[in-house]
Amino acid sequence: METPLESVDHGPDPAVLTDKVPEHLRAPRVLAGMTLVLGLVYAVCCSRPIWHTDVWGHLSYGRYIWETGSIPATEPLLPLAKGMPFVDTAWLSQLIGYAAVSSQRLHLAGLQGLYALAITGCAGLLAWRSYRQTRNGWFSLMSVGTFLFVASIPLTVLRPQLAGLCCFVFLLTRLAGRTLNRSDWLVIPVVFALWANLHASFIVGLGLMLMFCVGRAADVLRHTGSIRTALKDARVQRLFLLTELAAVAVLVNPYTLELYVETFRFSGNENLQDLTEWHPLTLRDGQGQMFAVVALLLTLVYRLSPRRVRLWEPLALIVLGVATLWSNRMMVWWAPVAALLLAQHAFATWRAWQHAPLVPPAPPTAGKWSFVSLGLVWIFFMISPFGVAIIHGKHIDPSRSLSKFTPRFAAEVLTKRPPEGLVFNTYEWGDYLQWAGPRSMQLFVNSHAHLVPRDVWLAYMQVIELRSGWEETLDRYGINTVVVDLENREPLVKKLKEDERWQFPPEEQDGQVIFRRKKPIRSSVAILPAEPTAPADAGMASQPDAH
Numbered sequence: 001m002e003t004p005l006e007s008v009d010h011g012p013d014p015a016v017l018t019d020k021v022p023e024h025l026r027a028p029r030v031l032a033g034m035t036l037v038l039g040l041v042y043a044v045c046c047s048r049p050i051w052h053t054d055v056w057g058h059l060s061y062g063r064y065i066w067e068t069g070s071i072p073a074t075e076p077l078l079p080l081a082k083g084m085p086f087v088d089t090a091w092l093s094q095l096i097g098y099a100a101v102s103s104q105r106l107h108l109a110g111l112q113g114l115y116a117l118a119i120t121g122c123a124g125l126l127a128w129r130s131y132r133q134t135r136n137g138w139f140s141l142m143s144v145g146t147f148l149f150v151a152s153i154p155l156t157v158l159r160p161q162l163a164g165l166c167c168f169v170f171l172l173t174r175l176a177g178r179t180l181n182r183s184d185w186l187v188i189p190v191v192f193a194l195w196a197n198l199h200a201s202f203i204v205g206l207g208l209m210l211m212f213c214v215g216r217a218a219d220v221l222r223h224t225g226s227i228r229t230a231l232k233d234a235r236v237q238r239l240f241l242l243t244e245l246a247a248v249a250v251l252v253n254p255y256t257l258e259l260y261v262e263t264f265r266f267s268g269n270e271n272l273q274d275l276t277e278w279h280p281l282t283l284r285d286g287q288g289q290m291f292a293v294v295a296l297l298l299t300l301v302y303r304l305s306p307r308r309v310r311l312w313e314p315l316a317l318i319v320l321g322v323a324t325l326w327s328n329r330m331m332v333w334w335a336p337v338a339a340l341l342l343a344q345h346a347f348a349t350w351r352a353w354q355h356a357p358l359v360p361p362a363p364p365t366a367g368k369w370s371f372v373s374l375g376l377v378w379i380f381f382m383i384s385p386f387g388v389a390i391i392h393g394k395h396i397d398p399s400r401s402l403s404k405f406t407p408r409f410a411a412e413v414l415t416k417r418p419p420e421g422l423v424f425n426t427y428e429w430g431d432y433l434q435w436a437g438p439r440s441m442q443l444f445v446n447s448h449a450h451l452v453p454r455d456v457w458l459a460y461m462q463v464i465e466l467r468s469g470w471e472e473t474l475d476r477y478g479i480n481t482v483v484v485d486l487e488n489r490e491p492l493v494k495k496l497k498e499d500e501r502w503q504f505p506p507e508e509q510d511g512q513v514i515f516r517r518k519k520p521i522r523s524s525v526a527i528l529p530a531e532p533t534a535p536a537d538a539g540m541a542s543q544p545d546a547h
Contacts, residue, residue: 021367028363030137035373037141038124039380041148046116046384050108052406054159055097057431057447058090062098065091071254077434079422079442080456080477080525087255087262089200093160106389108401111158113386118162119155122169123147126340129173134347135360143343150294151335153287154277161332164199167191169336171205175212176340180238188242189249196250200263204333206247211319213239215312222311267327269450271457281328291324291331294338298345306358307348313341409509410483411436419481420520424463424474426484433483444477466491471499478523482515 019026064076071091075081088094100110123144130140148155155162170191174184181187195202216239220230230236253259272278281288298317302309320334351358381387385401388394402408407429414423418438425433430446445452445460452460459477463470474482486493486508496502496515507514 019367021370023365025370026365026367027370027373028365029369030131030140030363032369032372032376033137034127034131034140035376037144038120038127039376041123041144042116042120043380043384045119046112046386048112048115049401049403050111050115050406051157052403052432053428054157054431054447055111056435058094058160059098059101060431060434060446061088061091062094062096063102063435065095066098066102075448075451077443078446078448078452080444081448081451081453084451084453086451087258089259089262089266090160090163090198091254092194092197093163093199096163097160105393106386107395108398109385109389109395112401113384113389115158115162116384116386118166119148121166122336125169125173126336126343129176129340130343132177133344135362136347139343139347139350142346143339145339146294146342147335147339150290150338151332152290154329154332160199161201164195164201164204165332165336167195167198168201168205168208168333171208172336172340175209175239180235180242184238184242185245189245192246192249193252196253196259200259200266201333202250203260203263206243206250207319208316209239209243209246211315212312213243215310215315218311218315266450270454271449271452274457274461275449277329278327281325281331285328287328287331291321291334294342295321298338298342301342301345301349304352305345305348306352307345317341404510405485407432407483407485407512408436410512410514413507413514414438414441414481414483419516421478421480422523423481423483424460424477424479425482426464426489427460429483429485444479464489464492466495475521476524478521478525480517480520482513484513484515486511486513 060077061072065071065088071088072086075084075086097111097114100106100114101108103110106113126143126147127140130143131137134140171188174188192202192205195205213236216233217230217236220233220236221227224230250259251257255262281291283289283292302314316337317334320330320337323330324334348358351360382391385396388396398408405428410429411433414433414437419441422442422444423433424444427445427447427449430443433441434443434446445457449457459473461467462473482496482502484492493513497504497506501517501519502515503518506516
């Protein structure tokens with residue numbers, strides 16, 4: 001018979017409640033929350049239709065490199081730009097993109113996956129660095145939200161710049177830490193060697209390293225009043241040597257020093273001045289208003305924050321901010337810096353308002369949150385088009401994977417009835433037509449405006465804006481086919497419909513209008529034939545229906 005003492009319930013065995021997960025693998029509860037938010041970012045980006053510009057042109061160059069086994073020294077795809085020196089600063093990104101889209105298993109889901117992983121990776125790095133410095137999940141997510149808000153417009157387009165942005169955010173979050181690690185001597189040069197082959201924005205990364213170096217020297221000078229002490233500071237010397245190593249690592253590319261020359265020469269190209277994304281930032285557009293809102297918030301939190309300001313912070317904000325005002329294409333580099341610093345100083349301001357310590361204690365960790373976080377990662381991966389393609393090999397309808405502005409109809413019609421002679425096309429459609437249209441088609445321009453000869457570019461602007469003599473320009477270049485969009489080129493479409501020399505009614509669908517001459521003419525301008533390429537890949541990547 002049990003004694004009263006033996007029948008007492010002492011609760012579950014303490015050994016059963018012990019967390020068996022090793023200490024270094026346990027995570028705080030906030031990690032699961034951040035994983036959920038980042039998973040939603042990934043899911044939205046992965047399901048987003050691929051924008052109709054840029055990416056297709058880069059894929060065409062990737063296809064050319066793959067088929068010929070070499071990087072072209074001159075422009076290989078545009079007949080009017082034949083012989084123009086070509087420094088392909090994004091050749092590795094182009095090959096990676098082509099490998100993804102030409103994969104029988106991935107196709108368009110491969111591009112969507114690369115796009116989603118790049119943006120989610122940048123957001124995740126910012127969240128991680130913000131959390132390391134605030135230990136607060138809400139303000140870590142604030143850095144993510146600010147980044148996605150400010151950079152929402154430039155992040156719309158899938159282009160090699162996203163690979164450069166990943167390198168930039170990685171560098172920013174690594175340098176923004178309190179200490180430099182021994183591994184930096186290997187990691188940072190390797191990142192720059194990779195960056196130099198992915199995108200020419202490595203020059204922004206070198207500038208960021210210089211800003212950290214100069215900022216640290218100015219901090220020491222401000223506290224000691226001695227220039228000699230500032231120059232002998234261990235962190236200053238390490239940052240300077242790391243910058244030198246990074247600059248040397250950039251030379252690990254097919255062009256060596258020529259890559260530096262091309263990077264500086266590119267921004268001075270006159271053709272770029274006609275493109276809105278290279279125009280100065282103004283408050284009249286949405287991007288300028290976003291910039292102004294975040295700049296005002298930064299001014300406010302810096303005024304109220306008790307956190308010590310390291311001089312690299314205002315230096316980076318001002319230099320990249322001025323560059324953004326000069327050209328709104330630079331917004332994408334200012335955004336992560338602004339997002340990271342806004343979250344840090346907003347948190348410090350909030351803690352000061354609460355009269356709480358600036359650095360809160362570390363939250364408790366548990367193995368269950370590690371498992372929850374891994375489970376969320378797996379769930380979001382499985383339900384995304386990228387994950388479905390990898391696991392099951394299934395693809396969604398191209399009409400859902402491509403933006404509604406993609407000229408699919410035009411590419412299909414031109415493939416069925418290949419045009420004779422030169423095709424005048426809108427700048428925004430050149431890339432997709434080059435990728436999905438007939439391989440023999442000769443286009444007027446594509447998104448590589450800096451490779452288009454100046455006289456050809458001026459001729460393009462003359463026609464597209466209906467400047468005096470535009471009809472003669474079409475005749476002089478022997479244009480037998482015109483492919484334009486009705487939404488943005490309605491005046492040109494109207495003029496061509498009224499001209500008896502052009503087929504009426506034209507082939508038209510979804511705002512895509514194709515005009516053909518009733519009697520083809522020859523060009524009075526010398527047009528060199530396109531450079532021959534190897535046979536098309538056995539996959540469907542080059543066919544319109546595959547996109």
